[in-house]
Amino acid sequence: MSNTNVQIFDTTLRDGEQVxxxxxxxxxxxxIAEQLDLxxxxxxxxxFPVSSPGDFASVEAVSKIVKNATVCGLTRSVENDIKVAAEALKYAKKPRIHTGxxxxxxxxxxxxxxxxxxIIERAVAAVRYAKSFVEDVEFYAEDAGRTDNEFLAKVCEEVIKAGATVLNIPDTTGYCLPQEYGAKIKFLKENVKGIDKAILSxxxxxxxxxxxxNSIEGAINGARQIECTINGIGERAGNTALEEVVMIMKQHPYLNLDTNINTPMLYDLSQLVSDHMGIYAQxxxxxxxxxxxxxxxGIHQDGVIKNRETYEIIDPKDVGVTESAIVLTARSGRAALAYRAKNVGYELTKLQxxxxxKDFLKFADAKxxxxxxxxxxIIESSSIYNELR
Structure with missing residues (x-):
């Protein structure tokens, strides 16, 4: 993995499903997993394989069909959890156990x-046991956002010694300010012995x-994995939104951070997840x-019609949206009305x-x-209609 590449860890099927x-x-x-892989x-x-027979079957089924991505199963620091996860992941080309x-x-x-x-003893024992099943073991320090940095660094050192390949630093309660979270990642990067052997997440x-x-600030300060969900769905107020962090990195090249995401798929995948979960993005x-x-x-519409970049920092096509929408309301101006009228077959002169x-504004005020x-x-009932026929 290049030093600029930030791995995208999608947890839509686990943390996202906790809605x-x-x-x-x-x-x-x-x-959904097939589309995430693409x-x-x-x-x-x-x-979370041990949580129910249905979840075990799902992790096993996903493991069988995913061609490129690593497939991960969550566990607590409990031996049976880890053993069950390993069993569910046995068909995965690249299995990972996520314990903590x-x-x-x-x-x-x-x-x-x-x-x-x-706690350190339990953490080390869990990582060692997971390591007996798979090479790739991620350790999560739950509520790391409110954990003393010196102690967190000690935990990280010990689990790296035990074989952890990824260190997940969760802001579990969403409490940290960006500079605080970034500073925490920086502290770990600079103070954990053996940190070069693991990826901070x-x-x-x-x-x-x-x-x-917070996730972007973490990546700026040395994290090279971001855990996120489609549409930002998840427990309580949700998780980091995959589409947001990916497009921030894409639109700000000076950050020198990139991902492997095929961004024109984002909109359709957002719709797919919404349809299956029955919860739609605001x-x-x-x-x-x-x-x-x-x-x-009206001001925005006129600017976008003249040059899309006047009010759009992202080309809609980059995320799978066909085109910008010029929505006609009572706040719309003449340029927007002329644009939309032309789209439905009316080429209006300035006088027309x-x-x-005037008729449009009356109509728009009522709708x-x-x-x-x-x-x-509106046009067919206008005095200028005969001129257009």
Missing amino acids: PGCKLNTEQKVI LGVDIIEAG IGTSDSHIKFKFRSNREA CHCHNDLGLATA PNKAIVGANAFAHSS LDVVY KEVLDNDIHT
């Missing part, structure tokens, strides 16, 4: 009723709307939302446009959006 009411069956997981993600986290434990004082005290030394949650910013969602390339303000525009059929109605 209440969004359970996927095995067939659906296979359909998209170019580096790792597909297919599920909480490392923050809050998790240690209240969740595990334990102490730091015992960002796994950020969106409780404060900072998941994407219209103003970055990159894949229905309004991401839609313009309704002035007449039709949220003026559609193509409405344009026909």
